[in-house]
Amino acid sequence: MAKPATFPPSLNRLWARIYGTVQGVGFRWHVLHRARTLELNGWVRNRADGSVEVIAEGPRPALASLLKALRQGPAGARVTRVEESWAEVAPEHEGFEIYR
Numbered sequence: 001m002a003k004p005a006t007f008p009p010s011l012n013r014l015w016a017r018i019y020g021t022v023q024g025v026g027f028r029w030h031v032l033h034r035a036r037t038l039e040l041n042g043w044v045r046n047r048a049d050g051s052v053e054v055i056a057e058g059p060r061p062a063l064a065s066l067l068k069a070l071r072q073g074p075a076g077a078r079v080t081r082v083e084e085s086w087a088e089v090a091p092e093h094e095g096f097e098i099y100r
Contacts (some may be wrong), residue, residue, distance in 0.1 A: 004068045013089040016054045017047070018057055018070055020065040020080035027052050030074035033068075035096040038062040045099035 012076040018027070023046050031044040034076045035056055040063065054064055063086075 011089060011091065012060045012063055013042075013087045014054070014056045014067060015085040015087075015094075016056075016067065016070055017075070017083040018052045018054070018079055019050075019082070020073075021076075021078040022052045022073060023077035025049055026074050027077050028079075031070065032096060032098055034066055036067045038065055039089060040066060040096055041093040043093065043097050043099045053095070055098070057089060057093055060086075075078070 028044045028046065030053055031052070035044070038058065040058040042054065044052060047053050050071045053069065054066075056063055058076055067082070067088045068082060071082050081097065
C-alpha cells in the first residue's frame with residue numbers, strides 16, 4: 001500500500017484579502033517585490049470590489065513577514081482591513097507573479 005504524501009509542516013500557504021485604498025497605488029508591485037525578495041511562490045491580483053487578493057506559499061516566517069508588508073502597504077496605500085487564512089500545503093505555484 002502506498003504511503004500518503006506528507007509535506008513538511010514548515011511549508012504553508014497564506015491567503016489574504018486586503019481592503020482600503022489598495023488599487024492604483026502600486027500595491028501589487030509592492031507585494032510582488034516583497035514576495036520575490038522573501039523567495040515565496042504564488043500570485044497577487046486586483047479584485048472587482050477594489051480589494052487585492054494574495055496567495056503565497058513558503059516557510060511560515062517568510063509568510064509572516066509578507067503579511068506585515070500587506071498590512072502596511074506601499075506609500076499611497078491606506079489599508080483598512082486584512083483577512084487572512086493559513087494552511088499547510090503541497091506547493092502548487094512556482095515563482096511569484098501578478099495575475100490580471
